Amino acid sequence: MSFLLFQVSFxxxxxxxxxxxxxxxxxxxxxxxxxxxxxxAAAVLHTLNIxxxxxxxxxxxxxxxxxxxxxxxxxxxxxxxxFRWRYTVKNFGTFACxxxxxxxxxxxxxxxxxxxxxxxxxxxxxxxxxxxSILADGFLALACxxxxxxxxxxxxxxxxxxxxxxxxxxxxxxxxxxxHHCLSAGFPLLTLGIITGSVWAKQAWGAYWHxxxxxxxxxxxxxxxxxxxxxxxxxxxxxxxxxxxxxxxFLSVLxxxxxxxxxxxxxxxxxx
Amino acid sequence: xxxxxxxxxxxxxxxxxxxxxxxxxxxxxxxxxxxALGQIESLKExxxxxxxxxxxxxxxxxxxxxxxxxxxxxxxxxxVSKQEVADCIYRYQDQExxxxxxxxxxxxxxxxxxxxxxxxxxxxxxxxxSALKTSGFILNKLLHKSFSVAKRVRTETRIGASxxxxxxxxxxxxxxxxxxxxxKRVLLVGAGEMAELAxxxxxxxxxxxxxxxxxxxxxxxxxxxRFGGRAVSLAELTDQLEQVDIIxxxxxxxxxxxxxxxxxxxxxxxxxKPLFFIDIAVPRDLDPAIxxxxxxxxxxxxxxxxxxxxxxxxxxxxAVKAARIVEEETVKFTQWLDAMEVTPTIIELRSMAxxxxxxxxxxxxxxxxxxxxxxxxxxxxxxxxxxxxxxxYPMHYLKSNHPCLDRRERINTVRGLxxxxxxxxxxxxxxx
Numbered sequence: 001m002s003f004l005l006f007q008v009s010f011x012x013x014x015x016x017x018x019x020x021x022x023x024x025x026x027x028x029x030x031x032x033x034x035x036x037x038x039x040x041a042a043a044v045l046h047t048l049n050i051x052x053x054x055x056x057x058x059x060x061x062x063x064x065x066x067x068x069x070x071x072x073x074x075x076x077x078x079x080x081x082x083f084r085w086r087y088t089v090k091n092f093g094t095f096a097c098x099x100x101x102x103x104x105x106x107x108x109x110x111x112x113x114x115x116x117x118x119x120x121x122x123x124x125x126x127x128x129x130x131x132x133s134i135l136a137d138g139f140l141a142l143a144c145x146x147x148x149x150x151x152x153x154x155x156x157x158x159x160x161x162x163x164x165x166x167x168x169x170x171x172x173x174x175x176x177x178x179x180h181h182c183l184s185a186g187f188p189l190l191t192l193g194i195i196t197g198s199v200w201a202k203q204a205w206g207a208y209w210h211x212x213x214x215x216x217x218x219x220x221x222x223x224x225x226x227x228x229x230x231x232x233x234x235x236x237x238x239x240x241x242x243x244x245x246x247x248x249x250f251l252s253v254l255x256x257x258x259x260x261x262x263x264x265x266x267x268x269x270x271x272x
Numbered sequence: 273x274x275x276x277x278x279x280x281x282x283x284x285x286x287x288x289x290x291x292x293x294x295x296x297x298x299x300x301x302x303x304x305x306x307x308a309l310g311q312i313e314s315l316k317e318x319x320x321x322x323x324x325x326x327x328x329x330x331x332x333x334x335x336x337x338x339x340x341x342x343x344x345x346x347x348x349x350x351x352v353s354k355q356e357v358a359d360c361i362y363r364y365q366d367q368e369x370x371x372x373x374x375x376x377x378x379x380x381x382x383x384x385x386x387x388x389x390x391x392x393x394x395x396x397x398x399x400x401x402s403a404l405k406t407s408g409f410i411l412n413k414l415l416h417k418s419f420s421v422a423k424r425v426r427t428e429t430r431i432g433a434s435x436x437x438x439x440x441x442x443x444x445x446x447x448x449x450x451x452x453x454x455x456k457r458v459l460l461v462g463a464g465e466m467a468e469l470a471x472x473x474x475x476x477x478x479x480x481x482x483x484x485x486x487x488x489x490x491x492x493x494x495x496x497x498r499f500g501g502r503a504v505s506l507a508e509l510t511d512q513l514e515q516v517d518i519i520x521x522x523x524x525x526x527x528x529x530x531x532x533x534x535x536x537x538x539x540x541x542x543x544x545k546p547l548f549f550i551d552i553a554v555p556r557d558l559d560p561a562i563x564x565x566x567x568x569x570x571x572x573x574x575x576x577x578x579x580x581x582x583x584x585x586x587x588x589x590x591a592v593k594a595a596r597i598v599e600e601e602t603v604k605f606t607q608w609l610d611a612m613e614v615t616p617t618i619i620e621l622r623s624m625a626x627x628x629x630x631x632x633x634x635x636x637x638x639x640x641x642x643x644x645x646x647x648x649x650x651x652x653x654x655x656x657x658x659x660x661x662x663x664x665y666p667m668h669y670l671k672s673n674h675p676c677l678d679r680r681e682r683i684n685t686v687r688g689l690x691x692x693x694x695x696x697x698x699x700x701x702x703x704x
Contacts, residue, residue, distance in 0.1 A: 157448060158563065160575045162582065166448070172546065173451035236543025239567045 002052035003112060006070065009049055010104045012042030013077075017101045020094040024168060032093070036084075039097055043077040050074060057114045062130035063121060065110035068257070071131075073103035075138030079185075083142070089178050090170035095145045125200035133193030133218075137253055139186030140225070144250035146178040147243035154240055176238050179246055183232070187225050194218055217256040224249035275613045276316055277336045278410065280369035281343060281361055282328030285383050288360040295351040298322040302400035308346050310406065314339045317408035319401035319415065321376075323393045325383050330373060332410055336365060366609075370414065371602040377418035378425040379432070380594055386431040386587050391422045410612075414605065421601045428597060431590040439470040441579040442550050442571070443477055446518055449548050449569055454478035459516040461485050461509065462523030463495040466552050470520050475499055483516060485509055487523070513538045513547065520550045521557040532561040539565060550576070610679060614670045617683050620692050621666065625659045666690075 019035035050071065053061040061067040080096040083089070153169040156162050169175070197215070198208045209215060228245045231237035237245075283296055298305050302320055309318055309329070318331035329347065333339040340363060348357050364372050375381045379390045398415045401407040407415065426432050446453055458479050460467045463486045471482055482501030485508065486492030492503035504512055506529070513519070513535065523529060535547070549570040551558040556572055563570035571579075633655050637648065666686055674682065686692075 153448070157445070157569060160571065160578065162579070171448050171451035173449065177451075235540075236545070238544045239546065241566060 002049050002056055005045055005049035005052055006108070006112075009042050009045035010101075010108060012038055012045055013073075013097065013101050013104055016042055017094075017097045020097045024091055024094045027168065035093065035097075039077070039093065040081065043074070043081060046070075046074050046077065053114075059117045059122075060127040060130065062126070062134065063117065064113070064115055065261075066107050066112050068130075068134065069103055069107035069110060071134050072137055072141075072257070073100045073107060075135045076100050076103065076141050079135070079138040079142055079182075083178075083181065089146070089174055091168050092146070092149070092170075092178070095149060096142060099141060099145055120204050123200065123204065125196065125203070129193060129196040129200050132189055132196060136186050136189030136193050137257065139182045139189060140246075140250055140253055143179050143182035143186060143246045146175055146182060147246040147250075150175040150179065150243040151240065151247075154243075172239065176242070179242055180232065183225070183229055183246070187229050190218075190222060190225060194222060213260045214256060217252070217260050221249060221252040221256050224252055275609065276332040276334055276410070278330070278332050278366050278369045278414070278609075279336045279340055280328060280330045280364045280372055281340050282321075282326060283357075283360050283362070284326035284328070284381065286381075287362055292352060292356060292360060293325070293327075296327050296348050296357075297324065298327060298347075302397065303404065305347060306400060306404050306406055309343065312339065312342045312346065315343070317406065317411040318343075319398060319407045319411055321394060321397040323390065326376070326381075328376070330369065330411065330414075332408075367602060367606050370605050371598065373414065373418050374421045374598045374601055375595075377422040378594055378598055379422070380425075380591060380598065384437070385591055388426075388432055391419065394422075395419065410609075413608075417601070417605055421598060424601070425594045425597050429590040429593045431587060431594050438466075438552070438573070438576045438580060439473040441576045441583070442470055442520070443473050445569075445571060445576075445579070446474070446477075446548055449546055450517065452478070455480050456518060457481045457483065457516040458518045458520065459483045459485060459512055460495065461506070461519060461521040461529065461557065462487075462525075462553065463491045464522040464524075464553075467520050467522040468495060468498075470550065470552065471499060474518065474520075479518075483512060485512060510534055510538060514541050517546070518548045518550065520552065522551075522553045523557050524553070525557060526555060528559050529557045530562065531559040532565065535562050535568060536565055539567065552576070611671070613679060614683055617686060617692065618667060618670060621663065621686065621690055624690065624692065625663055626656075629655050629659045 016035050016039035019031055019038060023029075023031040023035055050061060053067065062071050076096065077100050080093070080100075084093070149169055150172065152165045153172060153175060156166045157172070197218075201210060201215075202208045224245070228237070228242065228249060231245075232242060283293060285293070288296070298320070302322070306318075306320055309315060309320070309331075314333050314335055316332045316334075318329060321328045321330075327347070329343055331339070331343065344357055344361065345354075372381070377391060377394050379386055379388065382390050394415070398407070402412065443453070446456075450456055453474065454477070456479055458471060458474050458481070460471055460482065463484055471479075475482065482496065482499035484492040484496040484499075484501060484503045485506050486495070486503065487506055489503055489505060496503040509530065521529070530549075539547070544567050546567045546569070549558055549562060549568065551570065551572040554573060558570060558572070560570065560572070562568055633652060637643070637651065640651075643651075666689075670682060670686055
């Protein structure tokens with residue numbers, strides 16, 4: 001059942017992306033409405049998928065690769081919708097939706113087998129720590145997408161050569177504000193994720209900090225974002241520099257999420 | 273019986289040189305010429321539009337051939353010779369007139385295609401005509417339609433979206449950088465005419481303050497007063513950069529007045545808030561290297577011209593789409609007009625039938641005594657049902673779009689059959 005829901009929501013995300021891309025090219029607002037509706041439906045279906053998976057597995061479905069990536073996609077989708085509800089950023093949906101589809105595609109490649117939970121993970125810290133961390137990643141992913149959009153738009157304005165993006169992307173100010181909003185949601189969540197993880201580590205392994213690769217890398221990521229947020233608030237870093245920094249920091253997030261699992265050994269390796 | 277002809281006569285920037293247009297323009301407002309036109313008896317409904325690029329009269333009448341000459345004599349008689357008027361005038365009738373009006377309203381006939389002013393001017397002109405009650409049923413409907421056609425063109429094409437003048441282009445760029453221009457501050461360096469024009473557009477966007485820095489403070493003060501801003505001296509330029517967001521430079525200076533090294537330190541004090549420099553001076557006032565600084569954007573006159581050129585070609589593509597919409601709406605309106613032609617006949621036919629029904633009922637019910645309320649009602653119902661059913665086919669015959677029978681012919685047939693006299697019709701038509 002959960003797999004069927006996964007496939008249906010994947011398909012719906014794909015449809016939404018197609019509609020968003022058509023909207024991006026043609027700029028017909030009717031298509032945008034359709035795209036939004038499909039996207040919302042997909043996100044709801046995806047939520048159901050996660051709920052069903054939870055009942056099937058008997059534990060929070062954020063342990064295997066498939067589950068983690070799918071949950072990541074879910075949090076990007078809902079973070080986007082939470083923004084959508086508060087204010088619009090022109091054509092942001094096209095980019096966010098494409099990213100969600102990409103994640104869903106990766107999730108569909110990973111093994112969907114339900115693994116029994118390792119004793120160390122059997123704790124109610126699992127849903128809290130994992131969900132908060134990945135939700136943080138969702139916001140940070142949006143910040144990164146916003147950063148990419150900023151660079152595309154800024155390039156066209158600076159070079160005075162207007163291509164397809166100039167008329168379609170929002171103003172630089174709006175994109176910079178988006179970066180600011182995403183960071184002010186994502187960074188506290190990231191901090192909270194690391195704190196909960198460390199508290200859990202104390203309970204499970206007896207020490208707050210092990211310096212295993214995943215912990216180290218999330219600390220590096222945290223420092224990158226901390227530097228960015230600090231610069232934003234004190235010196236008024238903004239625009240291009242902030243956008244580039246956001247993208248670099250997000251690459252570090254991705255590495256923490258996957259690179260560490262595949263390239264480096266550590267206590268986190270049983271999990272995603 | 274025939275519907276009145278819709279006629280449009282006028283001159284515009286395409287047919288008439290400015291020298292003549294100046295003389296023809298109705299500078300004294302609408303009231304006087306509108307009342308003057310009222311003297312023409314054969315004129316039924318009329319309306320007048322006068323802008324700096326065109327003077328147009330739209331009217332309905334029964335005999336267009338003689339009426340339009342009278343109209344021209346009254347409007348332009350005093351200003352220029354008949355020959356001159358005849359050379360530059362254009363005259364459209366019915367479908368062509370409707371088409372032309374829609375083209376004008378949608379700004380497709382304007383000097384700058386896509387500019388938004390014309391619709392406002394049209395509405396203004398219509399307001400005068402309806403205040404003086406010179407426009408009637410047909411023209412009211414037609415003009416309202418032209419407003420909605422203009423709106424449709426604006427929403428369905430991007431004809432008005434691109435900036436086709438330098439100051440518009442500057443505003444558009446400003447929006448792409450700052451999002452909203454409300455609350456932003458503008459610094460005018462040099463109090464030239466171009467700067468004034470650009471500032472005017474910006475102020476229209478809700479700019480909070482205009483600061484003028486000029487070599488002679490007096491001229492600066494004068495310009496600042498126009499926009500409710502303040503004037504500063506050129507020496508304070510770099511200090512002012514900290515507070516403003518948009519700088520429009522247009523001094524007659526021979527060298528650069530701001531260099532990259534002057535702007536760079538300001539950015540730190542501004543906490544990197546974006547700065548938008550517009551350099552419309554020739555030779556340039558601003559160092560092109562300023563554009564290299566992060567969060568600073570510099571456009572000179574050539575850059576802006578490029579934007580304008582690019583937008584022009586886009587606009588031309590959109591104009592094709594817009595013309596299609598106008599075409600479509602013209603056909604729709606003509607159909608409505610044609611349908612209008614049968615309306616008086618239908619009304620008359622119906623009222624005649626009702627009249628017969630009423631009198632016959634009165635006669636019959638007078639004779640039948642001792643009927644209760646329900647029986648009375650059913651007799652009344654029966655009578656009107658018979659009338660309704662009898663009229664169904666004649667009505668259908670009038671309304672339907674017969675391919676081989678001309679509408680006018682059908683109207684005449686029905687009128688002949690039912691002996692509807694035509695005097696009454698004309699009056700009814702006018703009243704509606």
